[in-house]
Amino acid sequence: MKYAIGIDLGGTNLKIGLVNKNGKVIGDKKFPTKGYKGPKPLIDKIVLETEKLIRSAKIDSDDICGIGVGVPGIVDSINGIIYNLTNISGWKNVYLKKELEKRTKLKAYVDNDVNMMAVGELYYGAAKGGKNVVCITLGTGVGGGIIIDGKLYRGSSLAAGEIGHITLNEKGPKCNCGNHGCLEVFVGNQRIIAHAIGGIESGAETSIMKLARGDLKKITPEIISAAALKGDKFAIDVWKRVGECLGIVFAGIINFLNPDMIVIGGGIAKAGDVMFSEMRKTIRKRAFKISVDKARIVQAKLGYNAGIIGAATLPMVEENVL
Numbered sequence: 001m002k003y004a005i006g007i008d009l010g011g012t013n014l015k016i017g018l019v020n021k022n023g024k025v026i027g028d029k030k031f032p033t034k035g036y037k038g039p040k041p042l043i044d045k046i047v048l049e050t051e052k053l054i055r056s057a058k059i060d061s062d063d064i065c066g067i068g069v070g071v072p073g074i075v076d077s078i079n080g081i082i083y084n085l086t087n088i089s090g091w092k093n094v095y096l097k098k099e100l101e102k103r104t105k106l107k108a109y110v111d112n113d114v115n116m117m118a119v120g121e122l123y124y125g126a127a128k129g130g131k132n133v134v135c136i137t138l139g140t141g142v143g144g145g146i147i148i149d150g151k152l153y154r155g156s157s158l159a160a161g162e163i164g165h166i167t168l169n170e171k172g173p174k175c176n177c178g179n180h181g182c183l184e185v186f187v188g189n190q191r192i193i194a195h196a197i198g199g200i201e202s203g204a205e206t207s208i209m210k211l212a213r214g215d216l217k218k219i220t221p222e223i224i225s226a227a228a229l230k231g232d233k234f235a236i237d238v239w240k241r242v243g244e245c246l247g248i249v250f251a252g253i254i255n256f257l258n259p260d261m262i263v264i265g266g267g268i269a270k271a272g273d274v275m276f277s278e279m280r281k282t283i284r285k286r287a288f289k290i291s292v293d294k295a296r297i298v299q300a301k302l303g304y305n306a307g308i309i310g311a312a313t314l315p316m317v318e319e320n321v322l
Helices: 039-057 096-104 113-124 189-201 221-229 233-257 267-271 273-286 303-318
Strands: 003-009 013-020 025-032 064-071 074-076 081-084 092-095 108-112 133-138 142-148 151-153 261-265 296-299
Touching: 003 039, 003 113, 003 303, 013 039, 013 303, 025 039, 025 303, 039 096, 064 096, 064 113, 064 303, 074 108, 081 096, 092 096, 096 108, 108 113, 108 303, 113 133, 113 142, 113 151, 113 261, 113 303, 133 233, 133 267, 189 221, 189 233, 189 267, 221 233, 221 267, 233 261, 233 267, 233 273, 267 273, 273 296
Parallel strands: 003 064, 064 108, 133 261, 261 296
Antiparallel strands: 003 013, 013 025, 074 081, 081 092, 133 142, 142 151
16 A cells, blocks of 8 residues: 545645655645535545546555545544534534545545644654654644654644644733634734734835735735845834744743654745744743753745645554555
8 A cells, every 4th residue: 555645624725635655746636615515515526536536546446545634623533523614614523534434445534634734744844853743834823733752642632732722812812712812813814914904004114015006905924024025124023023922832832842843834934034033032032941952943844735745644654554
């Protein structure tokens, strides 16, 4: 068995790929999730596209060790049950593992998407060679995956890694989870955009509006980054604030878990040196030196296909292909 199917189920797009045991994607498909109402039509599409990938690759299904599905929500990874997906309506208490195994005749593994990313980075990416690793994705939300002694740590109720919901300021803005002042409300991409817009509306001098062609609705983290790279002081300050918030939480994680490595992925991780420099400075100021000196902070390597590769890696690990 040399291959696995990796499925990255996101709030915007669903990506499916056939991955070999060297971590190479040898065929993939992407399509929007929002056009599918509820689980059934989307599962139908997953099964159909999986079959097409296998046929187009001209390989025998006996050479595929299983299907891995990474989802952005709370999952019973033992039984493959999706309890809830915040950004995809209708996905509550869905027995995805059972349904996929029945219809594809392949073993299926379902887990949180950042757990999948962590396993992928451990075997094929930035965390290769690490033993105790924390992986974090920065985007619309903030997710985490934890590797301890080379194995994925899920916690007693399979819900470990919710780094985005560590409280940074108990009197801060309300988070989608219902709590106040979670890390996610300070560094999620919509909050970063809102912070930039607030500054612009208060009269901040910045080139961001020019790059957004005068339209506040077109401001993105990428535009803020472009302005910062050109030396825009306001944009630089936006990213410094994000870096400081991340640094405060990461310092606590380093003191608590003493990892070899923190791997950072997701769109916001591309913000550049301004954010990373501020983050590292804050970590060094707040964490114990003995722990900081052992913790490498690196960007994820798997990039665009991280979700597919990570999702495919788990069945390969569980089925002793790797």
